[in-house]
Amino acid sequence: MRIGCVKEIKNNEFRVGLTPDNVKAYVAAGHEVYIEKGAGLGSGFSDAEYAEAGAKLIAAAAEVWQRAEMMVKVKEPLECEYPLFHDGLILYTYLHLAADKEQMDALLKGKVKAVAYETLQEKDGSLPLLIPMSQIAGRLSIQEGAKYMEKKFGGAGVLLAGVPGTPKAHVVILGGGTVGANACKIAVGIGADVTIIDVNLRRLEQLDDRFGARIQTLVSTDSNIEKAVKDADLVIGSVLVPGGSTPKLFKRKYLSEMKDGAVFVDVAIDQGGCGESSHVTTHDDPVFIEEGVVHYCVGNMPGAVPRTSTIALTNATLRYGLQIAKNGLEAACKESEAIYKGVNTYDGKLTCKNVADAFEGYEHTDLCTLI
Numbered sequence: 001m002r003i004g005c006v007k008e009i010k011n012n013e014f015r016v017g018l019t020p021d022n023v024k025a026y027v028a029a030g031h032e033v034y035i036e037k038g039a040g041l042g043s044g045f046s047d048a049e050y051a052e053a054g055a056k057l058i059a060a061a062a063e064v065w066q067r068a069e070m071m072v073k074v075k076e077p078l079e080c081e082y083p084l085f086h087d088g089l090i091l092y093t094y095l096h097l098a099a100d101k102e103q104m105d106a107l108l109k110g111k112v113k114a115v116a117y118e119t120l121q122e123k124d125g126s127l128p129l130l131i132p133m134s135q136i137a138g139r140l141s142i143q144e145g146a147k148y149m150e151k152k153f154g155g156a157g158v159l160l161a162g163v164p165g166t167p168k169a170h171v172v173i174l175g176g177g178t179v180g181a182n183a184c185k186i187a188v189g190i191g192a193d194v195t196i197i198d199v200n201l202r203r204l205e206q207l208d209d210r211f212g213a214r215i216q217t218l219v220s221t222d223s224n225i226e227k228a229v230k231d232a233d234l235v236i237g238s239v240l241v242p243g244g245s246t247p248k249l250f251k252r253k254y255l256s257e258m259k260d261g262a263v264f265v266d267v268a269i270d271q272g273g274c275g276e277s278s279h280v281t282t283h284d285d286p287v288f289i290e291e292g293v294v295h296y297c298v299g300n301m302p303g304a305v306p307r308t309s310t311i312a313l314t315n316a317t318l319r320y321g322l323q324i325a326k327n328g329l330e331a332a333c334k335e336s337e338a339i340y341k342g343v344n345t346y347d348g349k350l351t352c353k354n355v356a357d358a359f360e361g362y363e364h365t366d367l368c369t370l371i
Contacts, residue, residue: 001031001032001070001324001325001326001328002031002032002034002067002068002069002070003018003026003031003032003033003034003068003069003070003071003072003321003325004033004034004035004064004065004067004068004069004070004071004072005017005018005033005034005035005039005064005071005072005073006036006039006061006065006073007036007038007039007042007061008039008042008073008074008303009078009080009081010075010076010299010300010303011282011283011284011300012282012283012284012300012303012304013042013075013303014042014043014306015042015043015074015075015302015303015306015310015313016039016040016042016043016045016074016306016310017039017074017092017093017314017317018033018035018040018072018314019040019045019311019314020040020049020050020052020053020055021053022314022318022321023035023050023053023054024053026321026322026325027053027054027055029322029325029326031325032056033054033055033056034055034056034058034063034064034067034068035047035050035055035056035057035058035064036057036058036059036060036061036064037057037058037059040310042306043306043307043309043310044306045310061081061084062084065081065084065085065086065089066084066086069088069090070089070090070091070092070321070324070325071089071090071093072092072093072317072321073092073093074093074094074310075093075094075300075303076094076103077091077103077106079102079106082103082106085107085109085110085112086110087110087111088111089110089112090112090113090114090115090324091112091113091114092115092117092321092324093115093116094116094117094133094270095107095114095116095117095118095344096116096118096270096271097243097344097355097358098243098244098245098271098272098355098359099245099271099272101359104344104345104350104355104359107344107345108345108348108349108350109348111348112345113329113343113345113346114344114345114346115324115329115339115342115343115344116342116343116344116352117129117130117313117317117342118130118243118271119243119341119342119344119352119354120320120338120339120341120342121242121337121338121341121342122337122338123337123338127242128316128320128338129316129317129320129342130178130240130242131178131316132309132315132316133302133312133313134177134179134182134240135178135312136182136301136302136305136309136312137182137267137301137302138178138179138180138181138182138183138184138185138186138236138238138267139182139185139186140301140302140304140305141179141183141236141238141265142160142171142183142186142187142190142234142236143186144265144286144296144298144301144304145171145234145236145263145265145296146160146190146234148265148286148287148294148296149169149234149261149263149294151261153287153294154261154287154289154294155261155263155294156233156260156261156262157261158233158261160187160190160191160192160234161190161191161192162191168191168192168193169233169234170192170193170195170231170232170233170234171183171192171193171194171195171232171233171234171235171236172194172195172196172228172229172231172232172235172236173187173194173195173196173197173235174197174220174225174235174236174237174238174239174249174274175197175237175238175239175240175268175274176196176197176198176203176204176207176238177198177240179236179238179267180196180198180236180238181207181210183236183238183267184196184207184211184215187234188214188215192234193216194211194214194215194216195215195216195217195218195232196215196216196217196218197217197218197220197224197225197228198217198220199219199220201219204217204218204219220249225250225251225254226251226254226257229250229254229257229258229262230254230257230258232258232259232262233259233263234262234264234265235250235262235263235264235265236265236267237249237250237265237267237268237273237274237278238267238268238274239268240271242354243344243354243355244354244355244357244358245271245358246268246271246273246274247274248273248274248275248276249274250264250266250274250275250276250278251276252277255277255290255292255293256291258291258292258293260292260293261292261293262292262293262294263293263294263295263296264277264278264293264295264296265296265297266278266295266296269281269297269298270299270300273297275297277290277293278297279297280297280298280299281295281296281297281298281299282299283298283300283304320332320336320338323335323336323339329343329371330371333367333371340367343367346367346370347370349365349370350362350363350364350365351364351365351366351370
């Protein structure tokens with residue numbers, strides 16, 4: 001199979017879909033790999049390393065798209081890339097279609113076979129291609145939140161850990177999944193007071209066993225969330241519905257009740273956000289202030305640490321990518337339930353139910369009827 005990888009063009013996105021080591025693995029398996037020149041520079045990988053690994057370097061992104069039977073990316077294609085879609089193309093990347101109707105329509109129109117990292121799911125319910133970025137986003141959420149708590153960014157000027165004789169900051173984490181657990185780990189390690197809220201009692205038990213008396217656990221109800229955020233210096237939104245729109249647990253009405261200079265980091269913004277007051281921001285302009293609360297809603301948070309993010313992501317994506325390249329998408333789906341669940345669009349049909357449910361007037365088609 002002909003594998004393509006282009007430079008990411010989203011704002012301040014320096015990750016890359018394939019590392020030189022990945023290229024070597026695809027080439028060793030008998031595939032051709034086409035890399036846009038400069039695609040890996042943001043993550044610290046030179047063109048020479050790709051060439052040495054066996055890739056064919058192409059100057060123009062459009063030519064890579066044209067040659068590729070499977071395009072391996074990190075982030076969703078942007079509007080200027082839609083005309084480069086072609087019938088039968090396998091697109092293997094993060095898509096987040098439930099928050100992006102225009103992209104979804106373009107994929108359907110182009111009859112693209114789109115495999116979304118975020119919905120590829122193993123039998124045990126785990127999301128193997130979302131986990132590494134969720135780990136990074138969770139840890140990064142505390143790092144970024146702490147920065148924007150500084151007075152010069154509109155924050156209240158509170159130090160997360162405090163010092164002897166001063167109060168520690170209160171961190172409230174909405175959602176106890178991979179993002180929330182990693183945010184909790186960093187916040188606890190720094191020394192903040194942490195409250196973590198989740199709807200799943202079993203998950204709260206696991207977090208209580210892990211962190212003990214260093215955290216407070218609460219069941220997710222409107223009342224508990226409202227009471228917790230009133231006292232919060234930093235709120236982390238880490239709620240996830242695989243492939244679907246995120247529920248708005250952080251209500252707009254809470255803003256007027258919160259401390260001036262409190263910070264809300266909406267890690268769920270890729271799926272539409274878990275805050276009613278959230279809208280997507282960029283690394284160039286990451287925050288806005290509403291009713292005295294600083295909102296950080298960057299849509300590609302792990303892009304801030306591209307070297308770590310690229311290596312972590314491609315460690316996870318390579319295995320499934322090689323399976324698709326070896327067998328073709330259809331046979332790979334029949335062999336792997338995880339890949340089957342990752343397919344969001346196929347030959348003009350919408351094959352992910354959570355995405356279809358996010359929009360009115362769109363029908364879900366079971367992939368098994370198409371392959």
